[in-house]
Amino acid sequence: MKSKYDAIVIGAGHNGLTNAAYLAKSGLDVLVVEKNDYIGGAAVSRELHEGWLYSNCSYVCSLLRQSIHRDLNLTRHGLMIVPYSGTTNFSLNGNYIAEYGDHDMQYREIKRHSLRDADAIHRYETDLMRYAKLIRHFLLRTPADPTSFKPRDLGEMMFMAKKFAGMGEEQVYEFMRFMTMSAGDFLDEYFENDLVKALYSTSSIIGTALGVYSPGTAYVLLHHVMGDVDGAVGAWGLARGGMGAISNALAGALKEHDGEILTEAPVAQIIVKKGCAKGVALEDGREINADIVVSNLDPKRTFTNIMDAADIPSDLRKKAENFKIRGSSGKVNIALTGKPDFPSLPADHKLRNGSFQFLDSMERMERAYDDWKHGRWSDDPFIEMTQSSVWDPTLASPGHYFVSCFIQYCPAEVEGGWTPDKRDAFGKTVIDQICNYSPNFRDHIAHMEVRTPFEIENEIGLTEGNIFQGELTIDQLMFNRPFPGYSQYRGPVKGMYMCGSGTHPGGGVSSACGANSAREILMDLKRPNVVPEDDVDE
Template sequence: MPAQYDAIIVGGGHNGLTTAAYLGRSGLKTLVLERRDVLGGAAVSEHPWPGYTVSTLSYVLSLMPPEVIRELELHRHGLTLYPLAADYYVPFPDGSHLLLTKNPGQAKAEIGKFSRKDADAWPVFSEYLAAIARIVRPLLLMTPPAVGAKSPADLLELARFAWQLKGLDVKSTSDFVKVMTLSVAELLDEWFESSQVKAARCVSGAIGTYGGPYTPGTAYVLLHHYIGEVDGQMAEWAFVRGGTGAVSQAIAEDAREHGAEIRTGARVGRILVEDSRSVGVALVDGTELRSRAVVSNAHPKITFCELVDSSQLPSDFVRAIERYKSRSGTVKVNLALGELPRFDGLESEDSMTAARSFIQLCDSMEYLEHAFDDAKYGQPSAAPYSDGVIPTVVDDSLAPSGKQLMSCFTQYVPASWSQAPHRDELEAYADRVVDGYSRFAPNLKSAVEHRQVLGPYDMEQEYGLVGGNIMHGDLTLDQLFSWRPVAGYADYRTPIKNLYLCGSGTHPGGGISGINGRNASREILKDLKRRR
């Protein structure tokens, strides 16, 4: 049967849509198939209550590079960003707090309340991370080489990789290795003495990770969240007008403008393979669609354990996919509020700045480690960690007049909770999150009018996030760069010819970036051009 499309993309998450947009811009006839009735995957805006638009899972933007925004003309397609006013608002049990903005003088004064030494170290540490980020960032935009391979093409990619690291000297090499291997706690202990300052920084090393601040490798997670930028400002974060689903919609508009066909409510049952080549897909209703290439935006485990018969794959590849780690202790708690939270001890102006920042429920590295310890030993956190934001302070499109939304990305519950709903336990856990915030925002509890609680089971069953992992797999050293998702297949290709990956289970990992789709489309276009 002749191909009906040049490429069929399985999954309408933001990376699948990005792939479609780039392929469409190159003149390919592309079809996107999304099993849900709404596009976006984890970057989605939904309406759980009348009048509200909620970023159900992912909730802020930073990791999308200016290249993707510019090349896909996302601002022309409606993408509007509101940078956060501060990096962190961290209240402490004694009534003190840290409210840290990008203003160097303000940050120095805030940190100086706890440690003059740390106040001096803060900008030096920020530049330390920025220097490493400047080295790593170009690597995100390249296709990882197959380390150890001997073909001319692989050796050329290795040479390109080595060239990207030409700026490393002895010290910067040591810094790079430290950030890639240490725990975030070890890294922060080298730089700071104040427990309050370390509390503010450590959360970026553990968020979205099934590990605590003392888990090896979490220093890289801190760096991963530092690499992004908004309007040229590194390590900046922003709310998206209309919620994070507006990012996906803007990308979808560009894809449609360049000829892509996008279908929702179209669930793929299997990827068609003939003579070790993918030739299309079969929907669950039996419809078969043929294409020159199939691109899966689904999680690697879904792609290779559900959509492809394991007999069509090399046995060592199947074992590697089975061992691929995709764990999570994350619970997303979305709150509709009748009024804005009032923060104890803050003047009106500072309170509004705090409301436009990351509002942390974590007063020390030990607090965060104990929260993880509970989950590690089979119990939900008695005192959960939460990263909260209130997007309605800048975006009036999200809620009815006078109402507010608070989005809480929280941790931890046991990884095993991805296997069952645990509904009652999740509601009790969410109660503890609200109670934790109420200790310094006393009107919060009474302000809650609606509540949505999504645990790992919900994230896997409804959104295809295996294990509830929003990154499509752990961001550990053995699952990064040339080893994501599997050694030898980090170039977006798979053991099955004409079958590609483009989701967050590929390099460079998770976050709303579009980089995975941009990189994958580049490799797909190379291959399709060779076959003409």
């Protein structure tokens, strides 16, 4: 480690590594500092139980920009994204609705529950695709500041207006409706069957402190289906070797361009002198200098923890305090010695390889949200259970399985605070729910890791354990993300930048925030841009 770098990136999560890799690629001398003894932040895989590789935070990926994957040679650095498919959503009687890749099978599957819904799915997907295609134009772009008269902002506003207008007048009105309405209302415009609606509604609240009937959740639904795998918009993939493979590949790209990573180096403060960022002070007292400091921490943590209140405008401090970064999700990661058995599915059925959910109506989801509002985890939690190791043989030895369970909702604070006992009780609730549908599931458990927002915050550093580094509501999207006036990745002092998911385009393992931020930094340094443009949808 040197005592001075051109740029320091705080936090070796995937956006921080992306940001650093591009700064390094441009020729800057870059250091990434990371508080943990491993890199990756929430895109990480570790052997938490001998013989099982856990991706214990993020577990699937869809938004990762393939132009960045290609541009940074991530394949050469060990990354491969493999598609997976097949979600089965069980109702209480064991019957289920499943997602199939094959159009005709999907039609017949929905038709088992509702002919009308089977037919409507085509219209639903078309409308959603239209919105996804629109939003996808903006992932690798810096949001315009609508209050600005600068040529670049006006240009970006024009670009946005053009893309909107390109949809046609009616679709503009439809999009305005879509962006502000609830997922429940949106789904009601297409479907009649509770099980069908339940299946599609789950994307609308994952990671979100809102219910399916809360206005604004239709967008969250879109946020979960606007990614792609090889151009198949809406598809999800797994990183071979776990989500940590993404971070490792990004770190490889960083090192290829001579960037450095320093682990076990928690930052105490960003050093500001005369209104300019000058480096970071580590908690162990070391100081490292740089004229560029980029924070990959969430905006709340950045401006209330590692920046001195005296160094930033008071209104920004207030904005950071008001920033909505609510913990609403939990995770239970499980090492299994046998494949989960779902007796309602025929033996060897293809669906047994997929993901599982246990939700027959949006009302049950909404009730789980009500529990969260009152500071409880729900007795009837929503679980998305992904059998990652079925698709990725590197996660567990043959015959052994790793499953990742994502749980909505789990509050960041419970009465009296989280304790190990409460955490385990939360874990038990989850396992009970799974055992309801897979009675002998418990017998296969070799090891499990229960993570409430409390653990996620403490280990990863995401405030309240919010997986998106901030709620995806309109007041915190596009030019409002993270705060109005600060949406172009620049911080309040010269040389200080943000690059985390708390910035546009928001959460998800996309690398877009980090790349966008790098582009802005290079622009300020008057260096040629090395960040690629997004692959345009044909």
